[in-house]
Amino acid sequence: MNAISAYMRQLHDFAGKRLYIYVFLMLMISCLDGLSIYLLVPLLSLVGLFGTQGSMPMAWLFEPLQRIPASMTLFVVLGMYSVLMIVQGLIQRKQAVMGTEIQQGFVNNLRIRTYRSILRANWTFFLRKRKSDLSHVLTSELARVSQGTNLVMQLSTSFIFMVIQIAFAMVLSVQMTLLVIVGGVLLTLYSRKFVRRAKQMGDRTTFLSQEYFSGMQEHLSGIKDIKSNMLEASHFEWFRSMCGKLEKNAIQLVRLNSGTQFIYKIISVVFIIMFVVLSAQVFKLQPERSILIILIFARLWPRFGGIQSSLEYIGALVPAFHAVTALQEECDQAEESYKAVAPGQVKTVHMTKGLSCENVSFRYLEDQGNALNNINLFIPIGKMTAIVGRSGAGKSTLIDLLMGLMEPQEGKVTVDGETLTGERLQTWRNSIGYVSQEPFLFHSSIRENLLLVDPRAKEEQLWEALSFAACEDFVRKLPEGLDTVIGDRGVRLSGGERQRIVLARAILRQPEVLILDEATSSLDSENEAKIQAAIEKLKGKMTLIVIAHRLSTIRDADQVVVLDQGQIVQQGEFGALSRETKGTFHQLLTKQTALQNA
Numbered sequence: 001m002n003a004i005s006a007y008m009r010q011l012h013d014f015a016g017k018r019l020y021i022y023v024f025l026m027l028m029i030s031c032l033d034g035l036s037i038y039l040l041v042p043l044l045s046l047v048g049l050f051g052t053q054g055s056m057p058m059a060w061l062f063e064p065l066q067r068i069p070a071s072m073t074l075f076v077v078l079g080m081y082s083v084l085m086i087v088q089g090l091i092q093r094k095q096a097v098m099g100t101e102i103q104q105g106f107v108n109n110l111r112i113r114t115y116r117s118i119l120r121a122n123w124t125f126f127l128r129k130r131k132s133d134l135s136h137v138l139t140s141e142l143a144r145v146s147q148g149t150n151l152v153m154q155l156s157t158s159f160i161f162m163v164i165q166i167a168f169a170m171v172l173s174v175q176m177t178l179l180v181i182v183g184g185v186l187l188t189l190y191s192r193k194f195v196r197r198a199k200q201m202g203d204r205t206t207f208l209s210q211e212y213f214s215g216m217q218e219h220l221s222g223i224k225d226i227k228s229n230m231l232e233a234s235h236f237e238w239f240r241s242m243c244g245k246l247e248k249n250a251i252q253l254v255r256l257n258s259g260t261q262f263i264y265k266i267i268s269v270v271f272i273i274m275f276v277v278l279s280a281q282v283f284k285l286q287p288e289r290s291i292l293i294i295l296i297f298a299r300l301w302p303r304f305g306g307i308q309s310s311l312e313y314i315g316a317l318v319p320a321f322h323a324v325t326a327l328q329e330e331c332d333q334a335e336e337s338y339k340a341v342a343p344g345q346v347k348t349v350h351m352t353k354g355l356s357c358e359n360v361s362f363r364y365l366e367d368q369g370n371a372l373n374n375i376n377l378f379i380p381i382g383k384m385t386a387i388v389g390r391s392g393a394g395k396s397t398l399i400d401l402l403m404g405l406m407e408p409q410e411g412k413v414t415v416d417g418e419t420l421t422g423e424r425l426q427t428w429r430n431s432i433g434y435v436s437q438e439p440f441l442f443h444s445s446i447r448e449n450l451l452l453v454d455p456r457a458k459e460e461q462l463w464e465a466l467s468f469a470a471c472e473d474f475v476r477k478l479p480e481g482l483d484t485v486i487g488d489r490g491v492r493l494s495g496g497e498r499q500r501i502v503l504a505r506a507i508l509r510q511p512e513v514l515i516l517d518e519a520t521s522s523l524d525s526e527n528e529a530k531i532q533a534a535i536e537k538l539k540g541k542m543t544l545i546v547i548a549h550r551l552s553t554i555r556d557a558d559q560v561v562v563l564d565q566g567q568i569v570q571q572g573e574f575g576a577l578s579r580e581t582k583g584t585f586h587q588l589l590t591k592q593t594a595l596q597n598a
């Protein structure tokens with residue numbers, strides 16, 4: 001119930017006065033509908049089916065008709081009826097468009113807010129969260145919320161229609177109308193359990209589609225492993241069983257819904273029979289009143305059933321809204337410590353001395369050991385610092401702290417002696433260029449990929465950055481040069497080429513510090529040499545931090561930091577460290593030399 005009221009509140013806040021106009025239009029449509037039913041009385045008496053309409057309630061409405069010559073009355077009544085229908089049709093059209101505008105606008109607003117919250121969340125949030133869960137909320141769950149909003153709009157239309165029609169029916173016969181209302185209320189109370197059950201099914205739909213989404217994403221990103229290890233059969237089995245569960249759940253919901261619709265149908269037949277008998281035998285209503293009431297309720301009852309059906313479907317969709325708002329809340333709680341500002345308005349830090357870690361310790365989870373332990377490190381401006389160590393030694397963690405993506409539990413990271421927090425953190429992030437191990441490029445042209453970081457960059461600046469990153473030659477050879485589309489459905493680039501384009505993008509930004517997480521597995525020795533050449537060119541122009549997996553790329557580093565089990569175990573110049581005959585660096589070097597010679 002909380003989720004429904006939260007949803008209604010958000011819808012109300014979003015739509016504002018448009019919601020009231022929408023409701024007013026619905027009222028008008030329903031009133032015109034009721035009037036059109038009332039017009040049937042003079043119409044039917046004119047064709048001789050009823051006596052006079054004098055004894056009908058609201059007969060004064062039709063009094064002016066008495067003054068019209070008899071030969072004209074039929075045309076006037078038919079004309080009134082047509083005008084009523086046309087006006088109603090026009091209002092209905094306006095109301096339908098308005099309803100869709102509110103529905104689409106609301107969902108769009110929700111989508112934008114959710115995505116903004118996700119982007120504003122800090123890095124630790126992303127470490128905790130499965131990416132597939134985020135895309136699931138942004139696609140599938142939001143689509144369900146959109147469907148739910150449509151149902152809510154339909155529901156409110158039906159509800160207002162029902163109230164107005166009941167008011168019209170009341171004027172015709174209070175007892176008969178009360179009888180139907182009591183019946184309707186009893187039926188609604190009885191149907192509450194169906195709505196509850198529908199909500200449980202909705203919860204299950206959320207859970208299942210989340211599992212489906214994450215499974216699919218994992219499988220598709222690991223398709224090479226699946227194919228090369230012949231794991232297709234087991235994955236297909238998973239897929240088939242998942243689809244089966246989704247199918248079963250969807251059928252269960254329809255079964256529940258059609259079951260209640262069937263009950264409604266049976267009850268409506270019983271009602272109509274009771275109605276006719278009671279109106280004639282017990283309440284002794286005039287036939288014209290009975291016919292009008294039956295007409296009103298015959299049209300109303302399916303709507304009543306529709307309300308029940310909408311409630312069940314809305315019940316099933318509420319978990320989707322809950323999932324969206326829960327994600328928003330989670331993101332808001334993990335919001336970055338600095339305020340969001342428009343791109344281009346964030347300043348950069350001009351570093352004059354260097355970047356430091358002072359007694360820095362960090363752990364990912366409270367109940368886990370430290371990933372980094374008491375790190376003390378100074379990275380001087382304009383120099384190249386290499387970070388090496390075995391897998392799991394803490395290299396990426398250290399880089400994430402230096403970039404300000406995470407804050408240490410103990411100690412501090414400082415730039416020129418100032419701790420990285422709040423706004424300084426934001427300007428610091430804006431001063432960093434980062435090239436990851438898995439270089440990320442959009443499916444668009446090389447030009448667009450580069451302009452992402454500096455939309456105003458000129459052609460020669462783009463080529464200059466490409467030249468620094470040692471990719472000018474191969475880009476010039478591409479069919480459409482800078483305008484060649486790359487990515488999944490464009491020209492396929494090798495791992496090394498991708499990394500160099502990303503490096504060019506980072507250089508274009510002219511960062512204060514350039515961090516390079518070396519992609520070694522995808523690099524052959526020719527590409528490695530090219531990256532090394534790029535690093536050579538950049539040396540002295542900016543502060544460089546390189547996570548090195550191949551020690552050969554960091555021969556010219558000004559300082560090498562060796563990590564082991566979250567601690568700095570060695571530190572110094574490459575030549576000096578390689579001359580040591582003991583220690584982690586020596587072991588790493590020996591292992592790599594052995595591998596190269598093998």
Ligand SMILES: Nc1ncnc2c1ncn2[C@@H]1O[C@H](COP(=O)(O)OP(=O)(O)OP(=O)(O)O)[C@@H](O)[C@H]1O
Pocket residue numbers: 127364365371389390391392393394395396397398
């Ligand atoms: N998101 C995380 N949640 C929990 N523990 C983590 C997380 N990321 C890393 N760790 C742990 O922190 C330690 C350091 O990991 P880190 O990724 O920094 O090592 P690394 O030297 O970069 O390794 P590699 O060279 O394999 O990338 C490891 O013990 C790892 O298991």
